Amino acid sequence: HLSIIDTANTIDYSNGEIKGESLINATKYLKELPNIFEDQQSFENTDPNKIIYEVQAFLPVKEGLEGGLFFGKTIIYPGKIGDEYFMTKGHFHEKPDRGEFYWGIQGEGILLLMDKNRNTWAEKMYPGSLHYINGHIAHRTINIGESILSFGACWPSDAGHNYQEIMDNGFSARLKEIKGKPQLIPVR
Ligand code: F6R
Numbered sequence: 001h002l003s004i005i006d007t008a009n010t011i012d013y014s015n016g017e018i019k020g021e022s023l024i025n026a027t028k029y030l031k032e033l034p035n036i037f038e039d040q041q042s043f044e045n046t047d048p049n050k051i052i053y054e055v056q057a058f059l060p061v062k063e064g065l066e067g068g069l070f071f072g073k074t075i076i077y078p079g080k081i082g083d084e085y086f087m088t089k090g091h092f093h094e095k096p097d098r099g100e101f102y103w104g105i106q107g108e109g110i111l112l113l114m115d116k117n118r119n120t121w122a123e124k125m126y127p128g129s130l131h132y133i134n135g136h137i138a139h140r141t142i143n144i145g146e147s148i149l150s151f152g153a154c155w156p157s158d159a160g161h162n163y164q165e166i167m168d169n170g171f172s173a174r175l176k177e178i179k180g181k182p183q184l185i186p187v188r
């Protein structure tokens, strides 16, 4: 007879946690993010082993395979370096025509987006917000709240990550807390 089986993987909708097989976990410490924050003094005065964000991903196929999908969850802890909130490195996809979905699960954030011509804009993230990130668009997430920001992501297994462009040139705007409120400030 034909059997009905349980899936190997599950997701907890309350916090986005994925359980099961083919999972990877990555912890991003402040010391691994030297070119992200503008305020060098605050960067040096903060514990280098402070965890800024954590990524979990379900990779059911090999990285680079055309036609597959990856499913991830990111949590960003609350905090600031100078007047900038904790955020991800941010990246373009290596294959620039590969898009991605993000969706807010917990907390309050900003999705910072930038096209190839360095035009930057931003979307609010909150539990239930849903974001389609076109290929060709760099993306970075920022926790503007006082609790954990968690969000889900789904992207093609052959998208790849181009971190270098953002490492070298950053985004064309920075999100800063000014008089207690997040504000986008153009760079130079
Ligand atoms: C995958 C993706 C997310 C991020 C994660 C961490 O394409 O966009 O899973 O990888 O939110 O951000 P980065 O990769 O910029 O450190």
Ligand code: ZN
Pocket (backbone or CB within 6 Å): 091, 093, 100, 139, 155
């Ligand atoms: Zn991405």
